[in-house]
Amino acid sequence: MRVLVADDERLLADTVAEGLRRFSMAVDVCYDGDGALERIGVNRYDVAVLDRDMPGATGDEVCRSLARSDAGTRVLLLTAAAGIRDRVAGLGLGADDYLTKPFAFAELVARVQALGRRSAPAVPPVLERHGVVLDVARHTVTRDGRPLGLSPKEFAVLHVLMRAGGGxxxxEDLLEQAWDEFADPFTNAVRVTVMTLRKKLGQPSVIHTVPRAGYRIGEPA
Incomplete structure (x- = not known):
């Protein structure tokens, strides 16, 4: 899942981003609304977590821009304003959810995960392919009932492959969806991560390389 976090409270933004990365999300961070608009013009995000009060373009303006686009990005607004009118106004901008500060980080993660499942196309919370079961909410993976200890990046890559349903x-798409904006497009990170993921999934292999095209989840080889 690719997430944008935009908040002018730098410590909060960095802390939220680091926490979401522990749940295998690829997270880009910026500290003002202009930076958020720039990034959504370049990258496709599943979820955007936006502070309403930012310098430059406000979170409200960024939210409106996303609502007018066809990107399918779900928006979670963060704000210190907790009144009903404030929440109603925020949702009226086109936001999908609203969370007031201060908040419990566990709740933020749950809301982001829920919004990610509602991104286009909708994704169920538990994916199962050929004996591999990936539970997004619990952040667990099993194969034939055997728990697997995956790194956050391995989990993210497997999630993208399983979302593709065998496609x-x-x-390049794996790099875009499972890594953040600082990923080197010429790196071999994808190949290395797929290799270690295959080893942890065990035999017979369910991740197949399609020459000159990419990777897919399929029947065991």
């Missing part, structure tokens, strides 16, 4: 996912 081929290119290395």
């Amino acid at each position: 081929v996912v290119s290395a």
Whole structure:
């Protein structure tokens, strides 16, 4: 899942981003609304977490821009204003959810995960392919009932492949969806991560390389 976090409280934004990365999300961070508009113009995000009061373009303006687009990005607004009128106004901008500060981080994660499942196309909370079961909410993976200890990046790559439902996912798409904006497009990170993921999933292999195209989840080889 690709997430944008935009908040002018730098410590809060960085802390939220680091926490979401522990749940295998690829997170880009910016500290003002202009930076958020720039990033949504370049990248496609599943979820945007926006502070309403930011310098430059406000979170409200960023939310309106996303609502007018066809990107399918779900928006979670963060604000210190907890009144009913404030919440109603925020949702009226096109936001999908609203969370007031201060908040419990566990609740933020749950809300982001829920919004991610509602991104286009909708994704169920538990994915199962060929004996592999990935539970997004619990952040667990099993194969034939055997728990697997995956790194956050391995989990993210597996999630993207399983979301594709057997379709081929290119290395470029994996890099875009499972890594953040600082990923080097010429790195071999995707190949190395797929290799270690295959080892942890065990035999027979369910991740197949499609020459000159990418990778897919399929029947065991």
